[in-house]
Amino acid sequence: MKYFEDNPEIFAAIVAAIAILGGLLGSIIGARIQANGGRDQAAAAREAARIAAEAQRVAALWNVRQVQVAEFIRCTREAVVISQRLYEAEPDDEELRRQVHAAYQAMESKAAELILIATEKVVDAVEATLLAAEELEREAMNSGPTAHAESVFTHLYLSRDMTTARAARVAQHVLDAATGETYESRMQALRSVPGLSEKLAHELAVNSGGGNRLRWVERGGRKSDALEEKLAELVRATRTMLKSEDDVAQAPPEQRRRWWRAA
Structure with a gap:
């Protein structure tokens, strides 16, 4: 200490040097901290962007799934009608x-x-629904015309006009005969029924008989019921996929706290 008292200019120079070195060291440490903070901010920004992009992807997929399933169900019901x-x-x-x-x-x-x-699970339900719908379509294509012919024939069979009703009863007896009646004999009996067209008579002559005029409609009804069951299964699977029973508002993702790293 005596030396510095005798040489104050040297002491002042040393103090100045220490101050300069301290300032440089502080600048380096500050820059280091700032750089680390910048990296953390960049990492946080990337993580936030990733979370936002994932949320947008999930929301877009949810919307597409909801719309497409609804459209499939609508098309199915329209096809049935x-x-x-x-x-x-x-x-x-x-x-x-x-x-x-x-x-x-x-x-x-x-x-x-x-x-x-x-x-x-939704894909499986869609394929099952499609299969049931195709069976309903085939049944309607094959049985629809005969069912319509039998409906018209039943109306004539129950007609208050005795001539029409009597002719329909005779034709029904011919249709119900187990053996011995040919297509020509059936057509001859059906042509005698007033109000029955040639096309409807043909449908009855080829496909009708046996005394059960409602069986075609009943078969179509069973196919329709089977399709409705598959549609119900599809709705249940879709509600699970879309998490329809969950809350609409989701909790925000947990944010991890970032601490400044030591310099």
Whole structure:
């Protein structure tokens, strides 16, 4: 200490040097801390961007799934409604048959889209629904005209006009005969029924008989019930996929605290 008292200029120089070195060291430490903070901020920004992108992807997928399943169900119900018209149409209504075919093609198109985006359980339910719908379509195509013919024939059979009712009863007896009646004999009996067209008579002569005029409608009804069961299974699987029973608002993801790293 005596030395510095005798040489104050040297002491002042040393103090100045220490101050300069301290300032440089403080700048280096500050820069280091700032750099570390910048890296943490960049990492946090990347993590936030990743979380936001994932949330957007999940939201977009949820929306697409919801829309596509709803469209598939709508197409299915529309196809069913159109196919039911076959039970009320003339046997040669080709325009209606084209509409039915187009409706089921729309179902197949929507099913193909769902296979790419839905969960496995929903895909299984979609394929089961499509199969049941195809069976209903075939039944309607094959049985619809005969069911319509039998409906018209039943109306004539119950007619208050005695001539019409009597002719229908005779024709019914011919149709119900187990053996001995040919197509020509059936057609002859049916042609005698007033109000029954040649096309409807042909349907009855080929496909009717046995005394059960409602069996075609009942078969179609069973196919329709089977389809409704598959649709119900699809709805249940879709609600699980979309988490319909969960709260709409999800809790924000847990944020990990970042501490400044030591310099």
